[in-house]
Amino acid sequence: xxxxxxxxxxxxxxxxxxxxxxxxxxxxxxxxxxxxxxxxxxxxxxxxxxxxxxxxxxxxxxxxxxxxxxxxxxxxxxxxxxxxxxxxxxxxxxxxxxxxxxxxxxxxxxxxxxxxxxxxxxxxxxxxxxxxxxxxxxxxxxxxxxxxxxxxxxxxxxxxxxxxxxxxxxxxxxxxxxxxxxxxxxxx
Numbered sequence: 001x002x003x004x005x006x007x008x009x010x011x012x013x014x015x016x017x018x019x020x021x022x023x024x025x026x027x028x029x030x031x032x033x034x035x036x037x038x039x040x041x042x043x044x045x046x047x048x049x050x051x052x053x054x055x056x057x058x059x060x061x062x063x064x065x066x067x068x069x070x071x072x073x074x075x076x077x078x079x080x081x082x083x084x085x086x087x088x089x090x091x092x093x094x095x096x097x098x099x100x101x102x103x104x105x106x107x108x109x110x111x112x113x114x115x116x117x118x119x120x121x122x123x124x125x126x127x128x129x130x131x132x133x134x135x136x137x138x139x140x141x142x143x144x145x146x147x148x149x150x151x152x153x154x155x156x157x158x159x160x161x162x163x164x165x166x167x168x169x170x171x172x173x174x175x176x177x178x179x180x181x182x183x184x185x186x187x188x
Contacts, residue, residue, distance in 0.1 A: 007064035018055060026051070028140060029075055035135045036079040038124060039086075046082050050075045069149040072140070076132060076150065122172040130165040133158055 003024075009017040029050060033043035053074050061070055123131055136142045136150065144162070148155040 003067060004064045007058070007061070007067045011059050011061065011064070018058075021054075022051060025071060029071075032072075032075060032135055032140060033079055035120075035123060035139060036076070036128075036132065037083050037086075038120075042082055042086050046075065046079045049078045049082070053078065066149075068142075069146060072136065072142075072150045073152075080128065118173060118176045119169075122169050122176070125172060126165055126168055130161050130168065133161040134165040134169070137162055 006017050006020055010021060026047060029047045030043055033046035033050075034040060037043045037046060050071070054071060057074075061067065123134065126134065132151070133147060136147045137144075142150070144155050144158045147158045151158065
């Protein structure tokens with residue numbers, strides 16, 4: 001079934017359709033929320049609140065084909081609010097990314113535990129706007145235009161943030177993995 005038709009059925013009150021939407025989006029939503037919040041408990045709360053808001057407001061969605069953008073707007077807004085609310089400092093060493101990845105099924109394409117920890121740590125050092133753009137682009141495979149719609153900004157702003165995030169990640173990851181200049185890799 002096409003996503004647009006599924007959304008329209010959900011707007012008409014079909015609970016099975018909403019259950020299907022949950023099945024389709026929950027895994028990526030949890031992964032995205034985890035990358036934003038850095039803590040599985042907070043990520044679970046973000047996803048739960050996002051789906052509640054989605055359920056309550058889906059009838060107001062005027063363009064069912066824009067569900068992805070609408071959904072991620074809610075997810076990011078909820079995530080920012082809950083991260084501010086919890087405002088806890090959780091060290092990277094306290095996080096068990098392997099358990100999270102196995103439990104959620106969210107595979108970010110990084111296979112080694114040390115590499116995952118280094119990437120997670122590098123992401124944590126980014127400001128929230130840079131981190132958000134990087135997560136949406138690399139982990140959710142969204143285009144620059146889609147991210148601009150989700151964030152409510154110009155595509156040039158997204159490109160700039162993505163460029164700055166890449167530069168900072170490049171510096172951070174090169175300093176972690178390579179001791180001398182000849183061995184450095186290039187992600188730019």
